[in-house]
Amino acid sequence: MNMNQDSLEKLKADLREFAGEREWDQFHSPKNLSMALIADAAELIEHFQWLTQEQSSNLPADKLKEVEQELADILNYVIRISDKLGIDLIEAANKKIDLNAEKYPADAVKGSAKKYSEY
Amino acid sequence: MNMNQDSLEKLKADLREFAGEREWDQFHSPKNLSMALIADAAELIEHFQWLTQEQSSNLPADKLKEVEQELADILNYVIRISDKLGIDLIEAANKKIDLNAEKYPADAVKGSAKKYSEY
Amino acid sequence: MNMNQDSLEKLKADLREFAGEREWDQFHSPKNLSMALIADAAELIEHFQWLTQEQSSNLPADKLKEVEQELADILNYVIRISDKLGIDLIEAANKKIDLNAEKYPADAVKGSAKKYSEY
Amino acid sequence: MNMNQDSLEKLKADLREFAGEREWDQFHSPKNLSMALIADAAELIEHFQWLTQEQSSNLPADKLKEVEQELADILNYVIRISDKLGIDLIEAANKKIDLNAEKYPADAVKGSAKKYSEY
Secondary structure (H helix, E strand, O other), X not given: OOOOOOHHHHHHHHHHHHHHXXXXXXXXXXXXXXXXXXXXXXXXXXXXXXXXXXXXXXXXHHHHHHHHHHXXXXXXXXXXXXXXXXXXXXXXXXXXXXXXXXXXXXXXXXXXXXXXXXX | OOOOOXXXXXXXXXXXXXXXXXXXXXXXXXXXXXXXXXHHHHHHHHHHOOOOHHHHHOOOHHHHHHHHHHXXXXXXXXXXXXXXXXXXXXXHHHHHHHHHHHHOOHHHHOOOOOOHHHO | XXXXXXXXXXXXXXXXXXXXXXXXXXXXXHHHHHHHHHHHHHHHHHXXXXXXXXXXXXXXXXXXXXXXXXXXXXXXXHHHHHHHHOOOHHHHHHHHHHHHHHHOOHXXXXXXXXXXXXX | OOOOOOHHHHHHHHHHHHHXXXXXXXXXXXXXXXXXXXXXXXXXXXXXXXXXXXXXXXXXXXXXXXXXXXXXXXXXXXXXXXXXXXXXXXXXXHHHHHHHHHHOOHHHHOOOOOXXXXX
């Protein structure tokens, strides 16, 4: 491995190898992977559903560790779907931030959580 | 910015600045962010829900661009929640792959999509 | 109980009593309940994520029983949120079918799964 | 239609007819329907994600109407999946309440939102 290899690139390669060794590519359609991703997003939700917002910011160590694993699962599925569809995820994420900066000009939305379409 | 800065680290910093400029940290509890994340995961699902698995692997260009944006949104929320909770996302993702390698030994699960608990 | 009481009305009353006896109304904001609902929707998804569409229509008895429980959970949360917000769920569901009939005229959409906005 | 027909039974029949007239049964595998359901569950979530719990209990009229439509969509998909799988939804919901009553005895859980496995 290249010492300077980007962290996301490395994860992409590792996940590809992981699936290959298990002959799981046959199950890894974007459709199926999007279902697996949302299942993990819901496991994340479950940790927070009965907590106040403040409690959700101050998790006990054992909960934090579980949350960490859900976030890792979600990240891995995002990388995997992007790989399957030939998407450059980092470029997409950077472009999306630029797009959001146009949609939500700092001056206009400061301190407000309204949807951009409501401005 | 450091030329060699890791892509995820840069996104984390950009997202932090984005929220700061808009005074949105008050809304960005992990609880709320997990809801925003799953909403985007569902927008991803919507693109695939009536497609066959094969169709989901061969999206027309306009759909692909929309899917790309949903994946970017999800990634950005994963990064943002991790930042809010002090989680090292890359380390977590790498650990999760190792954990999954133990749960699903290649020899035992080759070509099968059963849940690990069913072995 | 009235012998002719509608099934949904009875469930609403039972769920209200259930929460009351446990002093759970303090946790049952629509926000929290919507998170619990989607967590169960994701457990439903998990049963289907690696199956083909055909397999999802032909579940073994043990899976079917689990799916049945997830659907029950989702129904109960839909009823509960509606109750909390004073929504007449049956009326809403009937109205939504009428609305969908306008959006998707049978003649125009026959055999197609495109979103109505694409017509 | 029987004047005394149960509300859920009537919805089931209406939804069946709706899909039939549009030749949509070919798309309505439980797998696909579970994706459509969670997409609507996420649209529900979106209405609440930046609100406080209290705000989510006191929606303005226009928001309430939108929430009503999402709940209707979710209900209709729950009914539709149950129909496709031959599940008696009302019976399942009643059984689930009984099961939850065993899992969460009122005396033991009063005023606490811990998961039952944590008792």
